[in-house]
Amino acid sequence: MKALVYTGEKELTYIEDAEMPVLRDGEVMVRIDAVGICGSDLHAYLGHDSRRPAPLILGHEGAGIVCGADNAGNRDLDGQAVVINPLVSCGHCSACRTGFENQCGAREIISMAPRQGAFAEYVAIPKRNLVPVPEGMSMTTASLAEPIATGWHAVTKGAKLITRPLVESKALVYGGGAVGLAAALSLHAQGCRQIFLAETNELRRETVKSAGICTVFDPLTNPLVASNAIDLVVDCVGNKHTRMGSSDAVKPGGVIVHVGLQDSIEGLDVRKFTLQEVIFTGSYTYTMQDFHATVEAMHNGALGALDWIQERPLSEGADAFDDLLNGRIAAAKVVLRPEK
Amino acid sequence: MKALVYTGEKELTYIEDAEMPVLRDGEVMVRIDAVGICGSDLHAYLGHDSRRPAPLILGHEGAGIVCGADNAGNRDLDGQAVVINPLVSCGHCSACRTGFENQCGAREIISMAPRQGAFAEYVAIPKRNLVPVPEGMSMTTASLAEPIATGWHAVTKGAKLITRPLVESKALVYGGGAVGLAAALSLHAQGCRQIFLAETNELRRETVKSAGICTVFDPLTNPLVASNAIDLVVDCVGNKHTRMGSSDAVKPGGVIVHVGLQDSIEGLDVRKFTLQEVIFTGSYTYTMQDFHATVEAMHNGALGALDWIQERPLSEGADAFDDLLNGRIAAAKVVLRPEK
Numbered sequence: 001m002k003a004l005v006y007t008g009e010k011e012l013t014y015i016e017d018a019e020m021p022v023l024r025d026g027e028v029m030v031r032i033d034a035v036g037i038c039g040s041d042l043h044a045y046l047g048h049d050s051r052r053p054a055p056l057i058l059g060h061e062g063a064g065i066v067c068g069a070d071n072a073g074n075r076d077l078d079g080q081a082v083v084i085n086p087l088v089s090c091g092h093c094s095a096c097r098t099g100f101e102n103q104c105g106a107r108e109i110i111s112m113a114p115r116q117g118a119f120a121e122y123v124a125i126p127k128r129n130l131v132p133v134p135e136g137m138s139m140t141t142a143s144l145a146e147p148i149a150t151g152w153h154a155v156t157k158g159a160k161l162i163t164r165p166l167v168e169s170k171a172l173v174y175g176g177g178a179v180g181l182a183a184a185l186s187l188h189a190q191g192c193r194q195i196f197l198a199e200t201n202e203l204r205r206e207t208v209k210s211a212g213i214c215t216v217f218d219p220l221t222n223p224l225v226a227s228n229a230i231d232l233v234v235d236c237v238g239n240k241h242t243r244m245g246s247s248d249a250v251k252p253g254g255v256i257v258h259v260g261l262q263d264s265i266e267g268l269d270v271r272k273f274t275l276q277e278v279i280f281t282g283s284y285t286y287t288m289q290d291f292h293a294t295v296e297a298m299h300n301g302a303l304g305a306l307d308w309i310q311e312r313p314l315s316e317g318a319d320a321f322d323d324l325l326n327g328r329i330a331a332a333k334v335v336l337r338p339e340k
Numbered sequence: 341m342k343a344l345v346y347t348g349e350k351e352l353t354y355i356e357d358a359e360m361p362v363l364r365d366g367e368v369m370v371r372i373d374a375v376g377i378c379g380s381d382l383h384a385y386l387g388h389d390s391r392r393p394a395p396l397i398l399g400h401e402g403a404g405i406v407c408g409a410d411n412a413g414n415r416d417l418d419g420q421a422v423v424i425n426p427l428v429s430c431g432h433c434s435a436c437r438t439g440f441e442n443q444c445g446a447r448e449i450i451s452m453a454p455r456q457g458a459f460a461e462y463v464a465i466p467k468r469n470l471v472p473v474p475e476g477m478s479m480t481t482a483s484l485a486e487p488i489a490t491g492w493h494a495v496t497k498g499a500k501l502i503t504r505p506l507v508e509s510k511a512l513v514y515g516g517g518a519v520g521l522a523a524a525l526s527l528h529a530q531g532c533r534q535i536f537l538a539e540t541n542e543l544r545r546e547t548v549k550s551a552g553i554c555t556v557f558d559p560l561t562n563p564l565v566a567s568n569a570i571d572l573v574v575d576c577v578g579n580k581h582t583r584m585g586s587s588d589a590v591k592p593g594g595v596i597v598h599v600g601l602q603d604s605i606e607g608l609d610v611r612k613f614t615l616q617e618v619i620f621t622g623s624y625t626y627t628m629q630d631f632h633a634t635v636e637a638m639h640n641g642a643l644g645a646l647d648w649i650q651e652r653p654l655s656e657g658a659d660a661f662d663d664l665l666n667g668r669i670a671a672a673k674v675v676l677r678p679e680k
Contacts, residue, residue: 095592098503103592103617105568161501161619163438228445238614252435252443264611271604274578274622277443279501282614 002338003120004317008054009047012318018057021116021124023071028127030084034143034311035118036061037320037334039177039260041111045321051112059336060086060111062118063133063142070127081133083145084118084125085291086110091128102153102285109285119317121338131291134299140335141298141306144178147333148303149286149294150259151182151236156290158232158257159190161279166192166232172225172249173197173214175236175260176204178333181211181308183234183259188213189302192232196225198245203330207308225249228276236260243267252276259283308332313339342678343460344657348394349387352658358397361456361464363411368467370424374483374651375458376401377660377674379517379600381451385661391452399676400426400451402458403473403482410467421473423485424458424465425631426450431468442493442625449625459657461678471631474639480675481638481646484518487673488643489626489634490599491522491576495530496630498572498597501619506532506572512565512589513537513554515576515600516544518673521551521648523574523599528553529642532572536565538585543670547648565589568616576600583607592616599623648672653679 003018023029038061044052052058062084066077089096089104096104110125111117133142159166171192173183176199187195195214199205202218209216217224219241231254233246238260246256247269258280273280286294297303310331312320320334343358363369378401384392392398402424406417429436429444436444450465451457473482499506511532513523516539527535535554539545542558549556557564559581571594573586578600586596587609598620613620626634637643650671652660660674 100503100593100617105592157617163440238610243610252445253440258610258614261611261614264609264614268608268610269604270578270583270598270608270622271601272622273620274598274601274604275624277440277497277622277624279619279621280613281619282610282612282617284615284617 001121002314003057004314004336006045006054006056006058010045012045012321014315014317018120021122023124025071026126026128027124028070028077029067030062030064030082030123030125031067032062032064032118032121032123032338033139034063034335034337035059036143036147036178037324037336038147042321042325056111056113057116057120058111059117059119060109061143061146062086062123063139063145066130067122077127077130081139081142082130083133083142083295084110084123085129085131085288086118086146087285088115088126088129099287099289102287119314119336131295134295137299140309140311140337143335144306144309144333145291145295145298147178148182148185148298149291150179152186152294152297153286153290154234154257154259154283155183155186155190157281157283158234158255161255161281162231163253164231166190169231170194170229171196171232171234172230173234173236174242174245175199176201176208176216176332177236179259180236181208181332183236184208184214185211185303189297201327203327204332207330207332211304211308213304219245228252230254233257234259237262239263240265240267247272250278253278255279255281257281257283310334312336315339341461342654343397344654344676346385346394346396346398350385352385352661354655354657358460361462363464365411366466366468367464368410368417369407370402370404370422370463370465371407372402372404372458372461372463372678373479374403374675374677375399376483376487376518377664377676378487382661382665396451396453397456397460398451399457399459400449401483401486402426402463403479403485406470407462417467417470421479421482422470423473423482423635424450424463425469425471425628426458426486427625428455428466428469439627439629442627459654459676471635474635477639480649480651480677483675484646484649484673485631485635485638487518488522488525488638489631490519492526492634492637493626493630494574494597494599494623495523495526497621497623498574498595499530501595501621502571503593504571506530509571510534510569511536511572511574512570513574513576514582514585515539516541516548516556516672517576519599520576521548521672523576524548524554525551525643529637541667543667544672547670547672551644551648553644559585568592570594573597574599578602580605580607587612590618593618595619595621597621597623650674652676655679
């Protein structure tokens with residue numbers, strides 16, 4: 001099959017003879033129609049993710065069509081348009097039993113060994129990881145479900161931890177990429193009416209502004225948010241500077257949800273967290289319930305027009321990575337499309 | 341009046357002509373009968389707390405008898421035996437309105453300017469900060485309410501954040517002083533049946549063991565707790581080493597409650613917190629509801645015999661500080677008693 005393979009630091013190679021994935025029990029093959037590029041793909045491409053050594057097919061934000069039978073011969077999903085939840089959990093540990101499959105100790109994700117990713121014609125995936133694409137939704141839009149579910153999960157987690165409802169609360173989001181924008185859209189959809197979003201890239205700021213649901217600012221030149229003012233911070237960047245900003249902005253008893261993970265050293269104000277009872281929580285991907293809820297919210301219009309996408313052919317994926325790393329793309333999401 | 345005054349780094353001076361406190365609106369004078377020494381008093385005594393510069397009367401764990409009228413002439417509490425909640429909040433901000441007076445931005449605490457502390461014959465305190473001492477409880481025991489309420493609050497906060505009930509959960513407490521022991525007793529009283537407590541001082545380990553409610557160990561020589569095994573960590577020490585231990589011990593989706601604050605640099609594993617959705621929260625003192633609930637639990641026997649006290653005369657307070665700092669005291673709490 002055709003695939004865009006990460007072959008070494010800052011090197012992506014488009015090939016036409018990649019090995020087909022092999023079906024395990026309960027799995028089907030999905031022919032990929034649209035697959036987004038995630039910040040974690042860029043991170044791996046730069047050689048910064050020890051969990052993703054080359055050679056590897058990256059990509060985990062896929063939508064496509066189920067092809068053929070599962071490995072027991074059942075064709076119940078054959079031809080179905082689906083969004084892929086790329087996180088494969090064991091299904092029977094205490095985390096899975098309590099609906100937190102994303103905390104499963106045996107979890108795997110496509111684009112990390114032993115599973116190849118979705119920058120390819122085909123991906124093998126358990127049937128229980130598939131969500132049908134609703135009537136009328138394009139496959140490109142459907143591929144946004146994964147990053148949006150990440151924002152939706154973070155906001156849902158934060159909303160459970162703050163003292164008062166979102167509609168009474170002030171929220172600050174770091175990052176105007178797909179997850180940051182999705183967090184802002186999820187905050188708005190879940191009732192929040194005072195949303196601030198910090199983004200350093202001017203092109204991205206314009207894209208977020210056009211969604212019309214939050215106050216967008218450049219934290220480097222315009223420290224818009226006062227100290228101790230924010231009920232809920234959703235940090236979709238996750239570096240020392242955003243953690244310092246989060247620590248400063250959060251109010252006593254407030255909540256910081258840490259989603260991004262550019263680095264993991266410094267930036268937290270342990271003294272303030274202790275004396276002011278701040279809650280800091282990590283947020284990793286989504287549960288299957290988040291995935292279903294996200295697709296429904298995308299479908300019913302709660303998350304707006306979802307028009308912040310730029311499409312590229314999979315074969316030109318290397319150029320897209322280069323443009324993204326050099327800040328030349330205004331769209332919050334670049335979606336690659338395998339040639340048919 | 342008589343008072344033990346912190347007069348400079350590592351210097352406590354017992355004097356007999358300290359100025360009497362002045363009543364503000366709604367306040368009464370309490371003649372102190374018993375007052376515990378807290379780790380934060382030791383911290384200030386060593387010159388490590390910039391919020392508590394000398395000269396200052398330290399001490400905030402007081403119990404005593406209300407003397408006379410409030411400053412409007414009402415004698416409704418005159419002669420009442422009371423425990424003092426030393427945290428004075430504004431009563432009308434959003435934190436106070438939602439029952440989190442401990443997060444009030446205008447909070448004051450006795451033993452920090454402008455309020456003198458309770459290592460003295462008298463303290464001025466708002467009437468709403470007083471809890472009656474139940475029938476049959478000694479004043480020395482009553483003075484434990486403050487450190488126990490700190491542990492009770494931390495455990496109550498942790499219990500709300502963990503996924504499953506305490507009775508299903510494993511808990512780890514760092515520190516076998518009064519707050520650590522109180523946290524373990526509160527965990528037990530609230531239903532937890534798998535409690536581990538780490539303490540480096542052998543004398544203190546023996547005291548905690550005799551309470552009979554938890555497995556006590558020395559974390560320096562006996563790493564009893566496995567990685568990723570604990571649902572709820574209550575860190576009543578709060579230094580780099582206990583934060584590293586907490587980060588390692590906590591399981592995916594688990595909770596760390598940070599109560600102690602020996603230092604505030606390093607020790608948190610931000611990468612694990614993010615990828616494993618660990619919740620880290622600060623815990624500061626207690627609410628008025630925690631204070632009432634604690635006195636009730638002390639009274640009804642839910643917290644055991646409360647016999648881990650050593651009494652000393654207030655005039656010999658300097659020696660008690662010295663013994664505590666040199667680890668020569670097995671009791672989890674030293675209580676000073678002003679001479680009558």
